[in-house]
Every structure is written in C-alpha cells, then in structure tokens.
Amino acid sequence: xxxxxxxxxxxxxxxxxxxxxxxxxxxxxxxxxxxxxxxxxxxxxxxxxxxxxxxxxxxxxxxxxxxxxxxxxxxxxxxxxxxxxxxxxxxxxxxxxxxxxxxxxxxxxxxxxxxxxxxxxxxxxxxxxxxxxxxxxxxxxxxxxxxxxxxxxxxxxxxxxxxxxxxxxxxxxxxxxxxxxxxxxxxxxxxxxxxxxxxxxxxxxxxxxxxxxxxxxxxxxxxxxxxxxxxxxxxxxxxxxxxxxxxxxxxxxxxxxxxxxxxxxxxxxxxxxxxxxxxxxxxxxxxxxxxxxxxxxxxxxxxxxxxxxxxxxxxxxxxxxxxxxxxxxxxxxxxxxxxxxxxxxxxxxxxxxxxxxxxxxxxxxxxxxxxx
Ligand code: COA
Numbered sequence: 001x002x003x004x005x006x007x008x009x010x011x012x013x014x015x016x017x018x019x020x021x022x023x024x025x026x027x028x029x030x031x032x033x034x035x036x037x038x039x040x041x042x043x044x045x046x047x048x049x050x051x052x053x054x055x056x057x058x059x060x061x062x063x064x065x066x067x068x069x070x071x072x073x074x075x076x077x078x079x080x081x082x083x084x085x086x087x088x089x090x091x092x093x094x095x096x097x098x099x100x101x102x103x104x105x106x107x108x109x110x111x112x113x114x115x116x117x118x119x120x121x122x123x124x125x126x127x128x129x130x131x132x133x134x135x136x137x138x139x140x141x142x143x144x145x146x147x148x149x150x151x152x153x154x155x156x157x158x159x160x161x162x163x164x165x166x167x168x169x170x171x172x173x174x175x176x177x178x179x180x181x182x183x184x185x186x187x188x189x190x191x192x193x194x195x196x197x198x199x200x201x202x203x204x205x206x207x208x209x210x211x212x213x214x215x216x217x218x219x220x221x222x223x224x225x226x227x228x229x230x231x232x233x234x235x236x237x238x239x240x241x242x243x244x245x246x247x248x249x250x251x252x253x254x255x256x257x258x259x260x261x262x263x264x265x266x267x268x269x270x271x272x273x274x275x276x277x278x279x280x281x282x283x284x285x286x287x288x289x290x291x292x293x294x295x296x297x298x299x300x301x302x303x304x305x306x307x308x309x310x311x312x313x314x315x316x317x318x319x320x321x322x323x324x325x326x327x328x329x330x331x332x333x334x335x336x337x338x339x340x341x342x343x344x345x346x347x348x349x350x351x352x353x354x355x356x357x358x359x360x361x362x363x364x365x366x367x368x369x370x371x372x
Pocket of ligand 1: 217249250253256257302306
C-alpha cells in the first residue's frame with residue numbers, strides 16, 4: 001500500500017491560491033510574494049486578492065473597507081448566544097460556536113452568495129470575541145462598531161477600548177497577512193472536505209475552526225507563548241529547553257510538515273517581534289525567544305514556524321494569550337473561504353479509502369455464549 005500516516009507527502013488536489021514549499025518559488029498568494037504583501041499591502045487588500053483573484057484598485061479597496069465596517073454589528077440572537085457562553089470557555093470554542101450560530105441566524109441559502117457570508121464573518125469574528133470577552137469579564141454589553149477601517153485596528157480598539165497606535169495596527173495587520181493562507185493545511189483541508197459534500201460555508205468554517213484549535217496546528221502560538229513566558233533569562237531557557245528535549249517533548253512553534261529548512265513567514269514576524277520588544281522595552285521575552293531558537297537549531301536542526309515569534313509579537317500588542325489562535329481565525333477565514341470557492345468551482349466528493357488492519361472475518365457469537 002502507498003498510504004502514509006497523516007497523508008504526509010500525498011497530493012490531495014490542486015489549487016491556484018498559494019505555493020507552499022515549491023522549489024524556487026517561496027510562499028506566494030496568487031503569485032505575489034508574502035514578503036511584498038506583508039511589507040506593502042494591508043490585510044483587506046490580501047483578503048480581496050484571495051477571494052477575487054486580483055489586487056483591488058484604490059476605489060475597490062475603499063468600498064471593501066466600508067462594506068466590512070458596515071457589517072460589524074452582531075444580531076441580537078448572536079449576542080444572546082455569546083452571553084450564555086461561560087467566562088471559562090476557550091475563545092476558540094466561542095468563535096466556533098459563534099460561527100455556527102450565525103449560520104442558523106443568517107443561513108447561506110438566504111444570502112446573495114458565499115461572498116456575503118465571508119464578508120460577514122470577517123467583519124463579525126473580532127466583534128464576537130470582544131463582545132463575549134467584555135460581557136463575561138465586566139458584564140458590559142459593548143457596541144461593536146468603531147471608526148477603525150481595518151480589521152486589525154478594529155479588534156485592538158474593541159479589546160483595549162481606545163485607538164491603537166499606528167505601529168501596533170501595522171504589526172497586527174502584517175501578522176494577519178502572514179496567517180491568511182497556507183495551501184492544504186489541516187484546517188483548510190477540513191473546509192474543503194466539508195464543502196465537497198455540497199454543505200454550506202458556515203459548516204466548512206466551523207469545522208476549520210475546530211481543526212485549527214489543536215496545538216499541532218493553530219494552537220501552537222498559544223503553547224509557544226506559555227513556553228517562552230516560563231523563563232526569566234536566556235540561560236534559564238537554554239536549560240529548560242534542553243530538559244524538554246531530553247524528555248523527547250515537542251516544542252510548539254517549531255518544525256513544519258512541508259518546510260524542511262525554514263518557514264519563510266518566520267523572519268518577517270520575527271522582525272516585528274523585535275521592533276515591538278524595543279517599543280515596549282522588553283528585555284526578557286525576545287532574548288529568551290532568540291535563545292530557544294538557537295538551541296533548537298543547534299540540537300535538532302529545527303527552525304521556528306510562523307507561530308513562534310507571533311506569540312511574543314501578540315503579547316507585546318497587549319493581546320491575552322488565549323486570543324492568539326482566534327487572531328489566526330480572523331485572518332485565515334479569507335483563506336478558508338477562498339478554498340471553499342475553489343473547491344466548489346471544480347467539486348468532486350473527497351472520500352479516500354483506508355488499508356484494513358482489523359481481524360479476519362469470524363463467526364458471530366450469540367450473547368449467551370460470550371465469556372464474561
Ligand atoms: N519539537 C521537537 N521535535 C520536533 C518538533 C518540535 N516542534 N517538530 C518535529 N520534531 C521532530 C520529531 O520529534 C521527529 O523526530 P524523530 O524523527 O526523532 O521522531 C521529527 O522531528 C519529524 O517530526 P514529525 O512529528 O514526524 O513531523 P510532522 O511532519 O508529522 O509534524 C508538525 C509537523 C508541525 C506537527 C511538528 O513539527 C510539530 O508538532 N511542531 C510543533 C507544533 C507546531 O508548531 N505546529 C504549528 C505548525 S505551523
């Protein structure tokens with residue numbers, strides 16, 4: 001049999017949306033390098049590019065920003081659902097539930113099409129998280145519009161109750177660009193499997209959020225921060241990480257299924273983490289992170305993936321650790337949706353087969369003859 005555990009190395013379909021690990025190509029979204037996009041574009045431009053195939057003109061972008069801004073209000077039914085979810089819920093479970101609930105309140109069949117649903121989800125995910133957060137921690141029912149015209153600025157504003165600085169908004173925006181798309185990763189593949197049964201887009205994205213939650217995928221940024229934050233100094237980190245390696249534990253935020261030498265997104269977010277560390281006067285987390293990186297390179301030839309330096313960057317932006325993976329959702333929604341559209345455009349049911357490793361056929365044993 002040709003089956004590999006975890007479908008490693010298996011080609012499961014085709015895509016025009018991004019190149020991941022293709023020789024000489026780097027990571028591109030519809031042909032544009034992530035280095036160019038992270039340095040020169042904004043998240044909303046990238047979302048448009050992902051969904052429509054081309055970069056927007058300045059008029060299209062202004063209209064698109066305005067449209068997303070106008071969709072931020074949560075329906076009363078969704079606010080009622082969010083208010084029922086306990087303070088102890090994981091924010092990823094809140095978003096998964098919020099997405100599913102919106103699918104009941106505003107089903108895809110009642111809209112003018114999938115673009116409406118994606119725009120609505122892009123606009124409301126930050127509102128959902130902030131609404132639930134403020135309600136559960138302060139019993140406050142916040143308004144979920146803001147004058148911010150970007151998703152990054154809007155979320156920071158709702159979270160901190162004030163306008164973010166330009167550099168904080170830009171840092172989060174760059175991170176959202178880097179998180180927007182990554183070919184047939186586990187959550188995107190989930191979205192495509194759901195879509196391949198001709199199910200609706202809310203179901204695809206709800207499933208994708210559940211998949212992203214685990215620490216081998218999106219949950220790694222949260223786990224990476226918990227690790228970094230354990231250490232007081234780089235020497236401490238060196239000892240701690242050597243211990244973990246000796247116990248054969250996995251270090252979250254390192255390694256990748258497709259990349260072998262480097263994750264091209266990591267140096268970009270590392271630059272931001274460094275800049276933000278200087279800005280907030282950090283002398284612990286960034287040096288600790290650099291040391292962990294050095295130890296893993298030296299000992300295991302492992303390199304940081306996007307999640308590792310994202311963790312400290314998010315922390316410097318004042319974002320609670322449990323909100324790290326939800327930020328990934330805000331961003332990846334555009335990627336998932338683009339894959340849903342692509343899957344629909346040339347759909348065939350995704351249904352692989354398995355090698356059978358169970359018992360040989362055997363006679364049925366009537367219940368009275370079974371050994372206790
Ligand atoms: N820490 C320690 N060792 C690691 C490691 C890590 N983060 N990532 C890989 N390895 C080691 C494995 O233990 C294995 O060693 P072995 O051959 O001695 O058993 C080897 O490298 C190959 O790893 P494997 O788990 O088979 O790779 P994979 O392709 O199945 O897994 C990941 C890829 C991403 C799941 C894996 O690297 C990982 O768990 N990373 C941490 C979680 C993470 O950051 N996820 C976000 C990805 S963007």
